[in-house]
Amino acid sequence: MNSIQQLFQQKDKNLLSIYFTCGFPKLDDTTKVIAALEKSKVDFIEVGLPYSDPLADGPTIQDSSHKALQNGINLDIVFEQLMTIKETNKTPLVLMGYLNQMLKYGEDKFCEKVIDCGIDTVIIPDLPMVEFENHYQLLFDKYGLTNVFLITPNTEQERIKKIDRYTKAFIYVVASSSITGAKGEISKEQIAYFKRIKAMNLKSKLIVGFGISDKSTFNTACQFANGAIIGSAFIKNLDKNGVDKIDDFIQPILN
Amino acid sequence: MKSKFSPDKNGYFGQFGGAFIPELLYPNVKELEDNYIQIIESDEFQTEYKSLLKDYVGRPTPLYLAKRLSEKYGAHIYLKREDLNHTGAHKVNNTVGQILIAKKLGKTKIIAETGAGQHGVATATVCALMGLDCTVFMGEKDIERQAPNVARMKMLGAKVVPATSGSKTLKDATNEAIRYWIQNPETFYLIGSVVGPHPHPDMVARLQAIISEEMKWQLKEKTGKENPDTIIACVGGGSNAAGAFYHYMDDEDVELIAVEAAGLGVNSGESAATSQLGEVGIIHGSKTILMQDEYGQIVEPYSISAGLDYPGVGPLHAFLYESKRAIFMNATDKEALTAAYELTKIEGIIPALETAHALAVLPKMDLKKDQVVVINLSGRGDKDLETYIEHLDK
Numbered sequence: 001m002n003s004i005q006q007l008f009q010q011k012d013k014n015l016l017s018i019y020f021t022c023g024f025p026k027l028d029d030t031t032k033v034i035a036a037l038e039k040s041k042v043d044f045i046e047v048g049l050p051y052s053d054p055l056a057d058g059p060t061i062q063d064s065s066h067k068a069l070q071n072g073i074n075l076d077i078v079f080e081q082l083m084t085i086k087e088t089n090k091t092p093l094v095l096m097g098y099l100n101q102m103l104k105y106g107e108d109k110f111c112e113k114v115i116d117c118g119i120d121t122v123i124i125p126d127l128p129m130v131e132f133e134n135h136y137q138l139l140f141d142k143y144g145l146t147n148v149f150l151i152t153p154n155t156e157q158e159r160i161k162k163i164d165r166y167t168k169a170f171i172y173v174v175a176s177s178s179i180t181g182a183k184g185e186i187s188k189e190q191i192a193y194f195k196r197i198k199a200m201n202l203k204s205k206l207i208v209g210f211g212i213s214d215k216s217t218f219n220t221a222c223q224f225a226n227g228a229i230i231g232s233a234f235i236k237n238l239d240k241n242g243v244d245k246i247d248d249f250i251q252p253i254l255n
Numbered sequence: 256m257k258s259k260f261s262p263d264k265n266g267y268f269g270q271f272g273g274a275f276i277p278e279l280l281y282p283n284v285k286e287l288e289d290n291y292i293q294i295i296e297s298d299e300f301q302t303e304y305k306s307l308l309k310d311y312v313g314r315p316t317p318l319y320l321a322k323r324l325s326e327k328y329g330a331h332i333y334l335k336r337e338d339l340n341h342t343g344a345h346k347v348n349n350t351v352g353q354i355l356i357a358k359k360l361g362k363t364k365i366i367a368e369t370g371a372g373q374h375g376v377a378t379a380t381v382c383a384l385m386g387l388d389c390t391v392f393m394g395e396k397d398i399e400r401q402a403p404n405v406a407r408m409k410m411l412g413a414k415v416v417p418a419t420s421g422s423k424t425l426k427d428a429t430n431e432a433i434r435y436w437i438q439n440p441e442t443f444y445l446i447g448s449v450v451g452p453h454p455h456p457d458m459v460a461r462l463q464a465i466i467s468e469e470m471k472w473q474l475k476e477k478t479g480k481e482n483p484d485t486i487i488a489c490v491g492g493g494s495n496a497a498g499a500f501y502h503y504m505d506d507e508d509v510e511l512i513a514v515e516a517a518g519l520g521v522n523s524g525e526s527a528a529t530s531q532l533g534e535v536g537i538i539h540g541s542k543t544i545l546m547q548d549e550y551g552q553i554v555e556p557y558s559i560s561a562g563l564d565y566p567g568v569g570p571l572h573a574f575l576y577e578s579k580r581a582i583f584m585n586a587t588d589k590e591a592l593t594a595a596y597e598l599t600k601i602e603g604i605i606p607a608l609e610t611a612h613a614l615a616v617l618p619k620m621d622l623k624k625d626q627v628v629v630i631n632l633s634g635r636g637d638k639d640l641e642t643y644i645e646h647l648d649k
Contacts (some may be wrong), residue, residue: 103535154279177439
C-alpha cells in the first residue's frame with residue numbers, strides 16, 4: 001500500500017501538509033526542516049525540488065528555488081540528504097518537481113532513487129494526463145511509484161472522474177486558478193467549487209493547496225477536503241524566522 | 256497542408272512537441288486545440304486575414320534580387336522583404352491571424368511575451384486595431400536594450416510588464432506570460448513564436464506560412480521556378496524560419512538553412528546556439544532541444560540580439576534538425592554586426608540584428624554561380640540603431 005494511503009487509514013480528517021524547498025534557506029537545511037516538521041506533527045511533507053523555471057509557482061517559491069540553486073543544491077545532493085534520514089523519518093514524504101528534472105536525470109534512474117529514499121508519491125505539475133496515459137503510468141507502476149493529479153475550478157467533471165480512477169494517493173485540489181502563493185482568504189466562489197467537488201463523492205482523498213496560508217484558510221479547506229497543503233506562507237516564515245522557529249508556525253494551525 | 260512535418264494528434268513533430276502544461280492551463284489549450292484549424296481554414300477567417308494582410312500589413316512583401324550582394328557572394332541572392340511589413344517585421348503576420356482567432360473565441364484580453372519587442376509591438380498594434388486590452392511581458396534587460404519598441408507599445412496602448420526573474424530576457428518574459436495566463440484563464444495568450452504547448456507551434460507556423468506561399472509565386476515570376484536552391488532564415492524560437500520553410504519542407508531539393516545566434520562563440524559559455532548546446536528537454540510546455548545543465552536546470556542563453564536570446568527552439572525546428580532536413584548554422588554577435596553593416600552599405604537596407612545573423616552565414620557558404628538563395632529578411636533595424644551606433648567604430 002502507498003505510504004499516503006496508509007496515512008489516510010490512520011487519519012483522514014484535517015491533515016496538514018507542508019511544502020518546503022530543498023536546500024533552502026541553507027544547503028543542508030533539507031533534513032533539518034523535515035525533522036522539525038515531523039516533531040511538530042505535520043501529517044505529510046511535500047519535498048520541493050528547486051527548478052530554474054517553475055511555471056506553476058508564484059514569487060515566494062520561485063525565490064526560494066533560486067536561492068537553493070545558488071546554494072548549490074541538485075538532485076544528487078537531495079537524494080543523498082534524503083537517504084540520511086530514511087531510517088529515522090516516519091512522516092510520509094511526497095516529492096514535487098518539474099518533468100524536465102526527471103527527464104534529464106533519466107526517468108528510470110530518477111524513479112529508482114526516489115523509491116530508494118523511501119518515497120513512493122510524486123507531484124509533477126507539468127506532467128499532463130495524456131503523457132501519463134501514454135508513457136508514465138507504466139513507468140511509475142514498474143517502480144511502485146504513484147503520481148498526484150491536480151484539479152482546478154475549470155477542470156470538467158468527466159476529467160475529474162478519470163483522475164479519480166487514476167489516483168492512488170490523493171487528488172490535489174487547486175484552490176483557485178492561480179500559481180502558488182497565499183491569497184489571505186477563501187472566497188465564496190472557492191467554497192462553491194469545494195462543495196461541488198465534495199458532492200461528487202469521489203473515491204480518492206482530497207487535499208487542497210495553493211492559497212492556504214494560516215489556521216483560518218486551513219480550517220475552511222478541511223471542511224470540504226481531507227486536508228490542506230501550506231507552501232508559500234511556510235517558506236516566507238522559514239526565510240524570516242529560520243528552521244528553529246518552524247514549530248511556532250505550525251502549532252497555531254494545528255491547535 | 257498535410258506533410259511529414261505536420262504534428263500528430265498530440266502535437267508531436269517526431270519526438271518533439273506535445274503540451275506539457277499544468278492542469279490549470281488545460282481548458283484554455285484544449286479550447287484552442289479544438290478550434291484553431293477549423294477557424295484558420297474557414298472562408299470567413301481567410302477572407303479577413305488575407306484582406307488585413309494586404310491592406311493593413313502591406314503584403315505581399317517584395318522578393319528583391321539583391322544585385323550587389325549577389326555579385327559579392329557569387330550567387331543569385333533574393334531577399335524576402337518581411338522588414339517592409341507594417342510594424343517592421345514578420346511578427347505581424349502571426350498577430351493579425353491570432354487576433355482574429357481570439358475574437359472568434361470571444362476573448363477580449365490579450366497577453367503576449369516579447370524579446371526584441373517586435374512581437375510586442377505587433378501584438379499591441381492588432382489590439383489597438385481591434386480595440387482589445389493588451390498586456391505585454393518583456394524581460395527587464397530587453398526593456399533596456401529595445402527602448403524604441405517599448406515606447407511604441409506604450410503609445411499603442413499596451414501595458415508593458417517587466418519580467419525580473421532569471422536572465423530577465425525572452426525566456427523569463429514567456430514564464431511570466433504563462434504564469435499570468437494561469438491566473439487569468441479568460442485571457443488569450445497571443446504567443447509570438449513557434450514555441451509553447453501544442454497547438455501553438457503549429458498555429459503560428461500556419462500563420463507565418465504566408466511568407467513561403469508568396470515566395471513560391473514570386474520566384475516563379477522571377478526565375479521561372481517555384482523552388483529556390485536554398486532558403487536561409489535566423490532562428491530564435493523560429494517563427495520567421497517556420498514561415499519561410501513551410502511550403503518547402505517536403506521538397507527535399509530545397510536546402511533549408513537555420514541560423515542560430517552563437518553570441519560570443521558557440522563554446523564561449525555565452526551563446527544561444529540551442530541545437531549545438533542543447534539536449535532534449537521541456538521548456539514552455541513543449542518537448543524540444545533545450546540548453547540545460549546535467550540536472551535539467553535551464554541555462555541562461557546569451558546573444559546580442561534580444562529576439563534570438565532563447566535557450567530553446569520550436570519543436571518543428573528540433574525535428575528539422577534531428578531529421579537533418581534543415582542545416583543548422585550559427586553566427587556570432589560580431590559576424591552579425593559585420594553582416595548588418597555590409598547589407599546597409601551595399602544594398603541600402605538596415606536589417607534587424609536578428610536578421611543579420613541569417614545574412615552572416617553567406618561568407619561561410621560554398622555558393623555556386625547559378626544558385627538561387629532566398630534570405631528571409633525578417634525585420635528592419637530601426638530598433639537596433641543604438642547597438643549599431645555603439646559598435647560602428649569598433
